Amino acid sequence: MEMKAWKLDETGKINFYDDVPVPEPEAGEVLIKVNAAGICGSDVPRVYRDGAHNMPLVIGHEFSGQVEKIGANVDKGKLGKRMGIFPLIPCRKCPSCREKKYEMCSNYSYLGSRRDGGFSEYVTVPEWNLIELPEGVTCEQAAMLEPMAVSVHAMRQLPIEKTDSVLVCGAGTIGQLLVMFLLERGMENVYVAGNKDFQKKILLDMGLPEGHFYNIKDGDLHKWVMDKTLGSGVDAYFECVGRNETIADSVELVKAGGQVCLMGNPAGDMSFSKVNYWKILRKQLTLKGTWNSSYLGDDEDAVSDDWHYVMRKLSEGKIHPEKLITHRLRLNELEKGLLIMRDKTEDYVKIMVKF
Ligand SMILES: [Zn+2]
Ligand SMILES: [Zn+2]
Known part of the structure; x- marks a missing residue:
């Protein structure tokens, strides 16, 4: 099966393809069908100035979607569920990880900057990084979980x-x-x-x-x-x-x-x-x-992490991050969004790609 995806082939060169093979989820991973993906301010220098850690790479670390397929050893109940995605994949070995302060991991992988991320129709994600969306929380809101968790993390400092x-x-x-x-x-x-x-x-x-x-x-x-x-x-x-x-x-x-x-x-x-x-x-x-945001996966004390804090506020209807979305683009229009942000040709806050 093939899919549409944007790849950062080298610094300054981001290209749209419609024939990228759909990745296979490995053991402990799922395949996500992406529903919404926000462009982060950090994507602009990543694409046009600094490049990513590995290229070619599908960028995009603020996204949400539905579990389309599961790899070995993944809970079958997750199939078909709508998920938000914590983009950082910790090493679990360094001193910060041992304290479960994964946001300070010294040897992490990251969806959309070190391995393929969300500006494509499908992406593989470790099961641990999934946070299920309660009814009433939209995929568009969930694509803003990451920047929201970052701001909550700062607030709590x-x-x-x-x-x-x-x-x-x-x-x-x-x-x-x-x-x-x-x-x-x-x-x-x-x-x-x-x-x-x-x-x-x-x-x-x-x-x-x-x-x-x-x-x-x-x-x-x-x-x-x-x-x-x-x-x-x-x-x-x-x-x-x-x-x-x-x-x-x-x-x-x-x-x-x-x-x-x-x-x-x-x-x-x-x-x-x-x-x-x-x-x-x-x-x-x-x-x-302050750096990044805290996330504990399915751990019992997860209510206190930033991602679950944000999810609770969303599901209670207490916050409306979608009010910050100034542009909604189709996947093939991603570059237009990046250029608006780079050249500041229009007023914008959050530019969202919808699938
Ligand atoms: Zn970001
Ligand atoms: Zn670590």
């Missing part, structure tokens, strides 16, 4: 209280999803710094109070934050941009004793001025990194 003031800097997909989860949690003082008015529209629609979004192009973020916090600065700052200036802002805009969560992938080298370094010391700040 900082111990924050309902009344704390929180600034989310950067209103791309991850920043917006983070705001969605902060609001769902009942946080009363969430502020967002973005750079586009359409971001504000989506956030207000999500429940962000009017006046809590600031377009950094409007001038003085520092003054705005100090006005909102009666001169003290915010309790917590989530940095979702990854630039020097926004990290410098973080140590300025949090109050003494405040917390900063660093999330944005770095745009380049980072450097701190002496003045800002002093602020970390004198204000006794906490700087916390």
Whole structure:
């Protein structure tokens, strides 16, 4: 059997094929018929600048679908079920894996960056990586599980209280999803710094109070934050941009004793001025990194992992990530989506490929 698939043949060269052999699931794996796959911001440099770890490769790590076929030693009950997919395949041997902190595995494989991922009609996935979709959760929502889990993982890095003031800097997909989860949690003082008015529209629609979004192009973020916090600065700052200036802002805009969560992938080298370094010391700040998301598979304590947290919120109807989908494309239009994101020719948040 043959299938349609996009392959990153080499850096900068992504090609659409309609005659790729459908892969066979090995023991412990299933064959997924992909239903929806989101384009991640990281796919753009992967395709056009950095390449993937192995090429040719089917990219795409944010996807969901239906179990079409099972390999040996897989629970037969999974056949035909709709699944979300945790894209990281841990080594299970390294120190992080032994503590079940798979997101920090030092020798992992990854669907869509190290082995074939979701921008094809079919893909093989280890059974352990499947998370079944409850009724009412759509495949489109499930294709956003990964970025949602990443934002929940970040949210949980900082111990924050309902009344704390929180600034989310950067209103791309991850920043917006983070705001969605902060609001769902009942946080009363969430502020967002973005750079586009359409971001504000989506956030207000999500429940962000009017006046809590600031377009950094409007001038003085520092003054705005100090006005909102009666001169003290915010309790917590989530940095979702990854630039020097926004990290410098973080140590300025949090109050003494405040917390900063660093999330944005770095745009380049980072450097701190002496003045800002002093602020970390004198204000006794906490700087916390976050990476990826936690997932425990079928383990008993799975309710506490990020993926199951998100799934519970989805099935209870408490979150609506699909509001962030600005474009829906067919599989053969994937490249159009990548180019919109690379060249920023249109406003977008999440671009979704539907099968
Ligand atoms: Zn991603
Ligand atoms: Zn490992």
